[in-house]
Amino acid sequence: MKELVEHVLQTSFETLGGETIERAKERVIDVIGCILSGSRADGSKAICDLVREWGGKKESSIFVYGGRVPACNAAFANSIMARSYDFEPVGTFVEGKERPSHISGSTIPTALAVGEMKGCSGKEILTAIVVGDDLASRILAASNFGLGFKWDSVGIVNAFGVVGTAGRLMALNSGTLRNAFGIVLNQLSGTFQNLYDAAHTFKLLQGLSAKAGILSVLLASKGLKGVDDPLFAERGYFSLYCDAYDQGLLKRDLGRRFYADSTIKPYPCCRATHGAIDCALSIVSENDIRPEEVEQIIVRVSPKTLAFAVGQPFVERGVPQINAAFSLQYAVACAVLRRSVKLEHFEEEAIRDERILSLVEKVILGSDGIPPEKHLACHMTMKVKDGRVFEKYVDVPKGDEFFNPLSREEKMEKFLENASFSRLMSREKAKELLGWLQDLESLTSLRRVVRLLSP
Known part of the structure; x- marks a missing residue:
């Protein structure tokens, strides 16, 4: 656990490499586009209305519907909208094998909410996304997760990635971040039954993992103690959720290769x-x-x-x-x-x-x-x-970044179509927002992005 914690906290933007940064920006663009379109999906408005009714400290923005609420609640609502049409980035590719995943839909709304709250720069936000995505991808791959499982990784593995992303942006020290991972172990849940029953709760997991991860970071920052070894303890994650696991996947090429969702989906369905x-x-x-x-x-x-x-x-x-x-x-x-x-x-x-x-x-x-x-x-x-x-x-459907990718033009057009479907903004404003997101690493804060995303 110590090496993973240090990886989250010590990785610098300068060590990421151009390709890693560009793919992270493409995931940010895709998730924000899916938040825009997902705002129209059944249940999204009700969830955003409820979050606004909760009130609380005005830290971060609910996109599309507006209002500023505690960061964990903003990430909760925005993550749910991102997943609503099952259109956001998927499929982490680790050591030659693709695993079903929906990591970005939790880590990116988390980075945007915490980044807004803390006034972080684009570089800080991108770095936090990369390390959080990498951590969640490694845990998922080590778990040998697949469609045959009964539990859904979105509400379980994603929460570890969220802790990494939020903990990095909140500048926790290594002991406090380790406690945050130990706290989030107690907030993991999620079942694939949601999909079989076509229930709203399939997308609720996306937001619950975001909220749980941020809450865990906040609790740890106030001094609360978590499980010592949330991954490998006798009653830790791997013991609870996995019949077998590959511990080596957690550390091989750590800091040299950064894993994440590697498919930008061309169709709004599974x-x-x-x-x-x-x-x-x-x-x-x-x-x-x-x-x-x-x-x-x-x-x-x-x-x-x-x-x-x-x-x-x-x-x-x-x-x-x-x-x-x-x-x-x-x-x-x-x-x-x-x-x-x-x-x-x-x-x-x-x-x-x-x-x-x-x-x-x-x-x-x-x-x-x-x-x-x-x-x-x-x-x-x-x-x-x-x-x-x-x-x-x-063999491999369109969208896979390594074997059958969308062109850059197709990815950007997808964003514009998502924005248009939302009925929130004109194509001109959507292009303005896209321009800021394409240059995210140059932004000193999220102010311009948030202004365009919130009424």
Whole structure:
């Protein structure tokens, strides 16, 4: 634990490297864009209203809806909006293996809230994001986390990353930061059942981990004592949550390689559906297939993906937007019908479109031929009524920074589309905000950014 604490506190901006800094800025831009669009998702306004009702010390801003509240509450609300359309950065890539993760949606709103409270510079904020993301990524990778787990890492592992980010910005000493990690161990929770039930609580975890992490840092700064070794104690994190773990992943290349979410998502839905979306879009566009021509669509994914929430039959359950966002059948039907998968396709009217429901019935899910470890891969066979058959295989869906990245232009256009969907700002103001974020390391404070994000 000592080496990890020192890594969080002693890493300097100057040692990060240009690529690490640019990717961190891209994650900041993506998360803020997703906060803007996520403000319109079901439940977001209610949560922000509740946080404003709590009141308290005016430290940090609730984005979009406005109001200044304690930093932990601002990060709570903003993190939830960031996750609302399941559109924010995902998928940490550690030592050649991608792990399902949603780390940035907690650490970045934390950095913005604490950074606003403490008057931190852009360089300080970026450094805190990088070390927090790296810490959470290493813990997640060491845990061998995957879609087959029953607990959701967002409400558990993210909290450690938040402590690292907030503790760095609040300039804790090593003993106090270690206590903060020991305190947050007692605030970890989260279940994948939220996704199976299409419940609002799937995004609540994003904010709960942010709030828990900041609260732990504040408690430690007031002298409260936490567990000595929150990771490796007999009743610590790894003992509680993992049947097996790889301790070496925590320290290998520490300070030389910085891990983080490595996918900027092109579609506002679960990453496990993106391979199927890519297949469907490719087949219908390359062969000019109209929805009424489709007879059957066979979608093959890995056994773990099929057993995950996205493999459930698309029937009415829970919150319609969340239900659609975690459905392979809906994702494929949407791609075939609309030749795109966009934010507006997850509004209730679009989800209940009879043409979608007709196509859903033609989507058959299976897992034969896809190895278990290929949790993002998809093979699709599309049969049309005149007897033609089309096939497509996608190994890594679009968006992965290492194997199939979005272009810089696509990433920036995604931000502008998110801003437009929010109805908060004109395209001109969105471009102004984007300009400040692209030059984040040059800012002496977040004042200009906050002004544009808050009414």
